[in-house]
Amino acid sequence: MNHTAERYERFFLIISGVFLAGFLVLLAYTSIHMKIMLPGRVGVIEPRPGEPLAAAVFRTAPFNHLGVKKIGPDDYEAVYFAQAWAFFPRQIEVPVGARIKFIATSVDVTHGFFIAGTRVNMMLLPGQISEETYTFRKPGKYLLICHEYCGLLHHMMHAWVIVK
């Protein structure tokens, strides 16, 4: 009985191992071939001694020019800052099918930056710059929400992305 159990267990573990290895291969495929990337290291914002973080953000490029900027034939940059409890700018307009690079940071606490129904999803930490590129395939009015708790009125923190 004991022997049979050990044989079954080995069989069970081999099957499980094959599944897990398969999952890892799929992950490699999505990140390398489909280029679905997680945010990585972009840059930091260093306040000078005594300088408030917000002041340091506004003098650091690209946060000295908020909003949408065309940087190539089909490439745009959308620059945001987040503050309890709003995103700035509150609404942007971008074209369908263009590559949009979202660049954002926080001037106070940790915020989330999530466009519901898409994979534009990143954390904004005070002092760190976040970046993610996305292409909208369908026109519409997209909801941008903060999905990390940031204080009393966290649930009101949202903005809109109009895709035309």
Next chain:
Amino acid sequence: MSTPIVAAPEGFSLPDDQRRLIKWTIYLGFIVLAFGVLNGLDQALNYAHIDVFRFFPGMRTYYQGLTTHGVFNAIIMTFAFANGFVALTVARGFGSKLNSGLLWASFITILVGTVLTAWAIVSGKASVLYTFYAPLEASWPFYLGLALVVISTWITSLNLFVTLAKYRREHPGQRIPLLSYMGVVTYVFWDIASLGIAIEVVVFLLPWSLGLLKGTDPLVDRTLFWFTGHPIVYFWLLPIYISWYGMIPRQVNGALFSDSAVRIVFLLFLILIPVGFHHQYLDPGVPRSLKYVIAVLTFGVFVPSLMTAFSVMYALEIGGRRAGGSGLIGWFFRIPWKDPSVCAQVLAMLAFMLGGITGLMNASYSMNLEIHNTTFVPGHFHLTVGTAVALSIMGIAYWLVPYLEQKELWSRKAGLVSSWLYFIGVLIFARGMISGGLAGMPRRTAISLIDYPEPHAWKLAGILIGIGGSLMFAGVVVFFVIVAATVLVGKRVEIADIPYSVTLARPQTAGWELGLDRLRYWIAAAVVLIVIIYGPFLASQFPLRLNIPGFVAF
């Protein structure tokens, strides 16, 4: 044929004073759980647009209630239960009493820690949720209280190690009994894993909340938090594994087939401490390579859970076949479903399968972008910690409370009602949370108060969450009625021992298996892996930039 897995088969009972301390440690957990689940009901109703939290005693905002729910249920209740339950199983395994002074110290520490933390939360000065991400700044009793709660677990582990040392002195050359082995490794694992949160709180957040430090570095704080924050789920889970391996086979009249397989499972958890970076997948400032490496290790930690699934199901099958079950799955219906302790824990195992699958999805590098910080995540962890752990604790209580009180369980039937209510409730609840998350519904958000039009797909999700959460709440209410009635009006009976399992084969006394008991080598391996994985990243954060001031608008 069968060999008991504990060392003292002739029976053993703890001295009365030690049994009483263990009892009160576990009851502290239950009391805290009662407040925690009360504040779970208002969270669930909130998703269904029923706004009741302002009527809750001592709670002024949704986020204050959410902080109570998370801190009480996931941190204090689980730690109190582990401190009591694991101390009991380790002592029983060794057939030896514990150190009374350390038992007292652990109980007083967690009690004071709980009071301080609760006071900070109820006074509204610590609505920072159970992740307390800086620069959200709670008042100092919150951090001090949490530090004491963690220290109580260290005192408990010291107690276990002292008892282990005594056993080794008195039984030279003998294997560590399996029941004790599981508990000791659980606490060794936790001692190492808890260092991240301990450093975060004691070195940074507590001095900062007292005004001794001007600011914090949110990224370093998060990294220290999540160093502990994913392994913490295994500290919740491993005491339950002790029950699934060490008691359930006995309760279903089955047996464990392998002693060594269990030891390997616990060692794998010890070695694979650097797992679960999905909490920080979307953080800026962390190199992608680090995220990727830990993603792979996280898939690795799934192996011990799959081994557990096999061993435990095999034990259930032995029991089911002995009771006359036949066929491929016929045995499953012959296990003692009428025993509330078995019923609750087997239902918890079923929920854990769904929890495991959704957990793999969270950890899946690129898929995480779809669901990060949506309600998909609490949907997942209410199946794991919220059911696999919580419902198992209730199941364990159905024999543990009678054992500690020496009284008969008040009603077995009510125990079945509670278990099924909770199980059906969590399936509906998690279905709502998971579908809402896939439609972009954010977690930790007062949905009943949002000021933008709610996307259509969130509405059905919210109703399911409200219904499922209410059923779970009803299940817990029945549980507390049973515990209270057992304590207050239960019939006096003599219960000599706890239900420990047997293994099909006696543990090996020679060969490679002996290496499984040489814990110091496994500890060294765990530390080396941690240094390799976390060392370069943490080193790159020096000199620390503690320049982000606190924020208290909550």
